[in-house]
Amino acid sequence: MSAITCRNLCKTFRQGEEVITGLDHVTLEIAKGEFVCLSGPSGSGKTTLLNAMGGLDTPDSGEITVGDSRVDLLPKGELAQMRLNRIGFVFQAYNLIPVLSARENVEFVMQVQGVATNERRQLTQAVLTEVGLTGMEERLPSELSGGQQQRVAVARAIASKPALVLADEPTANLDSRSASQLMDLFVELNAQRGITFVISTHDTRVMGYARRLISMRDGQIVADEQQEPQAMAI
Amino acid sequence: MGGSLQVVATLAWRNLWRNHRRTLIMLMAIAVGVWAMIFMAALMRGMTDQMVLNGLQLLPGEVQVHHPDFRRDPSIVNSMPAPGGALLEALEQPPVTGWSARVRVPAVIASERESRGVTLLGVDPGSERALGSVPDEIIKGRFLEDENDRGLVIGASLARRLDTRVGKRVVIMSQDPDNNVADRGASVVGIYRARLQSSEDLFVYAGRSSLQQLLNIDSEITELALTAGDYRRVGEWYPAIATAAGASLQVQPWTELDKFLSTMLRVQDGFSLIFMIVIFLSLSFGLVNTMVMAVFERVREIGLMQALGMRPAMILWQVLLESLFLLGLGLVGGNLLAIITIKPLESGVDISSVAQGMEMMGMGTVLYPVLALQDMLMSTTVVVVLGLLASLLPAWRAAKLDPIRALNKI
Numbered sequence: 235m236s237a238i239t240c241r242n243l244c245k246t247f248r249q250g251e252e253v254i255t256g257l258d259h260v261t262l263e264i265a266k267g268e269f270v271c272l273s274g275p276s277g278s279g280k281t282t283l284l285n286a287m288g289g290l291d292t293p294d295s296g297e298i299t300v301g302d303s304r305v306d307l308l309p310k311g312e313l314a315q316m317r318l319n320r321i322g323f324v325f326q327a328y329n330l331i332p333v334l335s336a337r338e339n340v341e342f343v344m345q346v347q348g349v350a351t352n353e354r355r356q357l358t359q360a361v362l363t364e365v366g367l368t369g370m371e372e373r374l375p376s377e378l379s380g381g382q383q384q385r386v387a388v389a390r391a392i393a394s395k396p397a398l399v400l401a402d403e404p405t406a407n408l409d410s411r412s413a414s415q416l417m418d419l420f421v422e423l424n425a426q427r428g429i430t431f432v433i434s435t436h437d438t439r440v441m442g443y444a445r446r447l448i449s450m451r452d453g454q455i456v457a458d459e460q461q462e463p464q465a466m467a468i
Numbered sequence: 469m470g471g472s473l474q475v476v477a478t479l480a481w482r483n484l485w486r487n488h489r490r491t492l493i494m495l496m497a498i499a500v501g502v503w504a505m506i507f508m509a510a511l512m513r514g515m516t517d518q519m520v521l522n523g524l525q526l527l528p529g530e531v532q533v534h535h536p537d538f539r540r541d542p543s544i545v546n547s548m549p550a551p552g553g554a555l556l557e558a559l560e561q562p563p564v565t566g567w568s569a570r571v572r573v574p575a576v577i578a579s580e581r582e583s584r585g586v587t588l589l590g591v592d593p594g595s596e597r598a599l600g601s602v603p604d605e606i607i608k609g610r611f612l613e614d615e616n617d618r619g620l621v622i623g624a625s626l627a628r629r630l631d632t633r634v635g636k637r638v639v640i641m642s643q644d645p646d647n648n649v650a651d652r653g654a655s656v657v658g659i660y661r662a663r664l665q666s667s668e669d670l671f672v673y674a675g676r677s678s679l680q681q682l683l684n685i686d687s688e689i690t691e692l693a694l695t696a697g698d699y700r701r702v703g704e705w706y707p708a709i710a711t712a713a714g715a716s717l718q719v720q721p722w723t724e725l726d727k728f729l730s731t732m733l734r735v736q737d738g739f740s741l742i743f744m745i746v747i748f749l750s751l752s753f754g755l756v757n758t759m760v761m762a763v764f765e766r767v768r769e770i771g772l773m774q775a776l777g778m779r780p781a782m783i784l785w786q787v788l789l790e791s792l793f794l795l796g797l798g799l800v801g802g803n804l805l806a807i808i809t810i811k812p813l814e815s816g817v818d819i820s821s822v823a824q825g826m827e828m829m830g831m832g833t834v835l836y837p838v839l840a841l842q843d844m845l846m847s848t849t850v851v852v853v854l855g856l857l858a859s860l861l862p863a864w865r866a867a868k869l870d871p872i873r874a875l876n877k878i
Binding site: 310315338346 | 472482
């Protein structure tokens, strides 16, 4: 069963007079429970593909199916609903809402979903414990380190039990130790909860964690290979 | 839905305090603006109240009962019987707090030097006091003792014009119902001062019974004046008096008796609203600027919330709610400021040095600002409605942000 199916995705951007190719006939299928890394240099199309999968950006042509939803055909409101209920996002930076505490940031998605207060509190506490942030629940993002902030972002992404987590350069702003801890957490969540992970990165150490590595260049998939994850890759 | 509203409200409130200084400056601007609206409305209401009350004192009363032709021809020919039966019963119970049966006729008053046309008022002093229409101040002599008093009380200005004084005799001359001249000499027993000089020139008070004897009309009267205390609510109770009076008498509220006064009241309400809107429109530029800056500074954050699945409508509500919190706090501050500054002034502000022409507008030289709940509600409505309208543009722009562009904004 596929978590994501992309067929012939094309996307171009205009930068002044220049037309830049973001995605060039990208076709791929990601099965449920896979742990996938999208790799490639800057401008290769990783983030564009990730954004298209998450319904944050619309391709010029082609089809994207997430679960049983044709993302490329959904109107904005339903795209927001899909992101809310089915996808967890972890971004490179500026992951958290600065006026909310760690607990409130994690609760945010569930609050928008309308999860009851008691259930929300229990789930939040459980995931914050799972990502190792017990005792830091009431701290504001400005009172947390970069690694801790990313952990809060991960907790928020998984708290609502999404089927898919899309992470865009999640370790780019982290030191090696924090990056290693975060990737270990991703692997653990993938193994224990069966969440599908798609992570874009150009960090070779992060790529070592993936069981499937998709390499991109100039908006095209240039390699798609299964690999044996390397423990303690970072 | 409840969770969404809670998170939207939390975000709106906390975002409001991210830039303390900007928020406090805007809060002060709104509070001062609201205070200015209410203060201005209190002054205008005070002026209008004074004009209306002075006018009602001259009428007098909030409701008058006459012979149907008296208003067209205010002579003794159009007199009516003293109240009795159902009408008297209605006059003696709430909401009527005072009433007076009067004889009001045009007359000429003459001293040994001058003569003037006046309105002769035959009154029962006790009833006039209940009605609140006795002269403001007796500066010499006394007021009438009872309805049989044969003396006259004239205004200070009229006394000067007639070159007369307390104790001197004057002649009063009018017509009886058969159009015969009815005249007699009478002593000036008192001189009064009124708020308006025109009143001093016009009204001469006599005992009602003595005037009825002079005009040969037994217990007939020409006017019945009533009050219930609150002139703004006259429309609620005067129909019951009209029913009790029957079809043979004309019952009119002050709004019909003095169109100028009633128009002034409506104009005052209209002006207050216009002033409030003008004041807030100038404030709204500051508000829009504040909200635009607040949105501009949080573009990436808004993009993040959209990326996480928050609907554009919730983003719109968040910005509007933030604006509403700002407006609400400003309103509380402005209203408190208004209460603190206006309440002490309600006992009167002497404006004699800057208001020499006020009498022409039917006002005295002391202004009594009135802090009215209605004005506070009106300013609140103006601020909330216009404030939210002004915030719609930045809120709409925030809701329409493209999440990817917003997230990538540097």
